[in-house]
Amino acid sequence: MPSASAMIISNLSSYNPGPFILVGIPGLEQFHVWIGIPFCIICIVAVVGNCILLYLIAVEHTLHEPMFFFLSLLAMTDLTLSTAGVPKTLRCLTQMFFLHYSFVLDSAILMAMAFDRYVAICSPLRYTTILTPKTIIKIAMDISFRSFCIILPDVFLLMRLPFCRTRIIPHIYCEHIDVVWLACAGISINIWYGFCVPIMMVISDVILIAVSYALILCAVFRLRS
Numbered sequence: 333m334p335s336a337s338a339m340i341i342s343n344l345s346s347y348n349p350g351p352f353i354l355v356g357i358p359g360l361e362q363f364h365v366w367i368g369i370p371f372c373i374i375c376i377v378a379v380v381g382n383c384i385l386l387y388l389i390a391v392e393h394t395l396h397e398p399m400f401f402f403l404s405l406l407a408m409t410d411l412t413l414s415t416a417g418v419p420k421t422l423r424c425l426t427q428m429f430f431l432h433y434s435f436v437l438d439s440a441i442l443m444a445m446a447f448d449r450y451v452a453i454c455s456p457l458r459y460t461t462i463l464t465p466k467t468i469i470k471i472a473m474d475i476s477f478r479s480f481c482i483i484l485p486d487v488f489l490l491m492r493l494p495f496c497r498t499r500i501i502p503h504i505y506c507e508h509i510d511v512v513w514l515a516c517a518g519i520s521i522n523i524w525y526g527f528c529v530p531i532m533m534v535i536s537d538v539i540l541i542a543v544s545y546a547l548i549l550c551a552v553f554r555l556r557s
Contacts, residue, residue: 375414378410378411378414379411379414379415382407382408382410382411382414383411385403385404385407386404386407386408389401389403389404389407390404398448398463398468399445399448399449399452401468401472402441402444402445402448402468402472403445405441405444405472406438406441406442406445409434409437409438409441410434410438412430412433412434413430413431413434413435413438416430416431416434416505424506424511425487425490425491425506427505427506428486428487428490428506428507428508428511429483429484429486429487431505431506431507432483432486432508432530433479433480433483435530435534436479436482436483436530436533436534437475437476437479439533439534439537439538440475440476440478440479440537441475442537442541443475443537443540443541443544444471444472444475446540446541446544446545447540447544448463449544449545449548450544450545450547450548451463453548453551453552454547454548454551478533482529482530482533483530485525486508486522486525486526489521489522489525489526490508490511490512490522493512493515493517493519493522494515494516494517495514495515495516496516501514508522508526508527509523509526509527512526
């Protein structure tokens with residue numbers, strides 16, 4: 333959580349032996365102690381809530397269904413997102429990777445959940461034959477690997493850059509675009525890939541989610557009851 337003192341993050345490039353400095357929310361530095369209190373409470377609630385949800389899904393056999401499996405994946409991703417946002421615990425590059433990876437994975441999991449609901453409502457008699465345990469595990473591995481492959485190039489694109497400007501990042505955590513702007517070399521590839529590719533993937537997920545729920549609504553409206 334942000335504090336009155338600047339938060340030091342380990343360097344992410346061998347070109348620059350110095351640390352990166354996170355200054356928190358720009359213009360509100362004198363209020364960081366008070367702002368940190370609600371942020372800390374939200375973080376604790378998110379971690380505890382998701383842990384309870386994972387525990388309930390694990391111990392309650394009636395919840396061992398595809399929908400709740402995807403829900404547990406979403407809870408684990410939210411846990412990663414919540415804990416990766418604590419700047420002092422991770423190197424800048426590591427924090428950036430997990431934050432963006434969790435964001436893209438969240439989108440993919442919601443898409444998988446939308447597909448699950450589409451099959452359950454539009455093809456209920458084929459639900460258990462389509463979404464078998466093997467298929468569910470395959471979907472989980474595919475969306476995790478897809479998110480990993482989308483974000484990993486960001487790491488190598490950043491590692492190739494020299495950082496010779498200011499090391500102060502006007503943010504509460506290491507974000508790709510904020511770090512890129514500190515480089516003293518060409519960053520066009522970083523901007524095009526690091527911004528456009530993940531956003532386009534998330535937009536495509538949102539479109540597929542919208543299509544799934546549109547088909548679900550059409551199926552519901554066709555019911556006589």
